[in-house]
Amino acid sequence: MDLINNLSLGFGVAFTFQNLIYGFIGCLLGTLIGVLPGIGPVATIAMLLPATYALPPIAALIMLAGIYYGAQYGGSTTAILVNLPGESSSVVTVIDGYQMARKGRAGPALAAAGLGSFFAGCVGTLILAAFAAPLTEVAFKFGPAEYFSLMILGLIGAVVLASGSLLKAVAMIVLGLLLGLVGTDVNSGVARFSFDIPELTDGIGFITIAMGVFGYGEIIANLSQPEDKREVFTGKVTGLFPTQEDFKNMIPAVLRGTAIGSMLGILPGGGALLAAFAAYTIEKKTKLRPGEVPFGQGNIRGVAAPESANNAGAQTSFIPLLTLGIPPNAVMALMVGAMTIHNIQPGPQVMTSNPELFWGLIASMWIGNAMLIILNLPLIGMWIKLLTVPYRWLFPAIVLFCAIGVYSTNNNTFDIWLVGAFGVIGYLFIKLGVEPAPLLLGFILGPMMEENLRRALLLSRGDWTVFVTRGLSASLLAAAAVLLIVVLLPSVKSKREEAFVEE
């Protein structure tokens, strides 16, 4: 059994003292930012990327991955206790979770979220391990034409499944692709769009964009709203353990949530947020058992299903990244950046050229999930205390760490001016109702797309039909077209809008 061998190699790597420590730091930080509303994994990972320069690549990736799935755990705590989503993927958990807390059942709600997440995380990791090898085989058959088509599919998928206006999201991708082209062209050596600024010939750092748009932009938007009166159910968390009745209700919900989350995570644009939405919608469609609390009034299934789904989705969204080198969402786009910083070219060759890294990362996720369940359930009191920290202490710290982070990437103040500019742009995006996540995806994929387009057309001597005459490429493009058509169908369109308005 290859899988067993590979996993044992992975666990060998993940169980070293150093990697355990960094995995733990990642999970701890992930829970921390998950609990705190107003700061998400994208900004945090961007902030910490510079700090990982000094680490060995495997430790760095284990830590950054931990932040992402750790945030899925932490987000539910805030959702349940404060009626605020700590993380965007916990938006739906708020609905039933908070109602449970109001009825004095915060304990079982937290336990349902934690146990569901743990189960989903384990399954998601297994799926990741099982699917990685066969998918990598497929990826090796890819030529430049296929890669280009795959990226088109990935980018289209990313916006189709995202919320908000489709047109604007596609425009944001294209804008991201363009920004990704700033700097020296690798083929001709021409510095493009650099305005004779020496710092710009190296291109815009994606850390700079991520921090400016996601960090500063969000903070400014948060501050422009009056602070909510937070009602925190701190003293009332007693009796963590769900009753037998609760278990009967939540187990099928956890199973369904895990299945949906695992599937949606693999899809481009999927990941945690969409998985949680879909899982909640499906739970609502199933029939209530006699005597069960209706949805919206504190049904435990309304907590268990989306929380399982978002964690499963967070786990399986690593599949396209690790096997194809294509990031399915903004967090994975940052992971691409993290890998490139450490001179690892993301893609199918990672598994063969860096097997310790590949399997070590996967094994670390299982260990990380185990750490998280301990961090989140018995130690829940610590996180509740954290919720009493006012935002006015947090945002100066976030701005400061962003500024230190961008400076330290190149030890250059130019990046600080640039991150300020992107902060203004990020706020502008929020005001204009355009989502910034597709921009980051486009930004990461820009140079890769250009390179593959160039190669594909060079091989075909300028013949654009190469993308449809090669079978694999044609089917990828066809899939992208089908996705677009399906979303634009009037019936689906109204459903899609409905689904995202429901929050």
Place this chain on the structure above:
Amino acid sequence: MKIKSQKDFFSGLMFTVVGAAFGYGATSYNVGTGARMGPGYFPLLLGAILALLGAIILFKSLVVETPDGEPVGAWAWRPLFYIIAGNLLFGILLGGLPSIGFPAMGLIVAIFGTTIVVSMAGDEFKFKETIVLSIILSLMSYAAFIMLLKLQFPVWPSFISG
């Protein structure tokens, strides 16, 4: 003609202008042909697509009715100003501005300056609290970035440390 969606109108305008600007900029590089793409080929293509998408969004904003006109709303000038100013101040204090001969003040001074300015972005500003926060952040940053991660930062003003 009336704008039916303010948000779409301005975002469409933004995409069109930015797309056109990138496209125009791309023509100053060698565009080449499909088989031999020059550095201007892909940006020109993308710029045109972006301008086109922007134009469609713009057109829709003038035609498709929305219930409330989707106003952009008031700008939060105060947080916008203080957050960005705090960020820029960090760069100035940390690295100095050689062009006007402003000396580098180092990390600690930069942390105090940034924390104070950024804190003013909030609704409540308490000076004492902000100073305490600055001290805590300075200690944390020194421990994490200088001692633990050994990042190369000027810590103290250049005229003291030399």
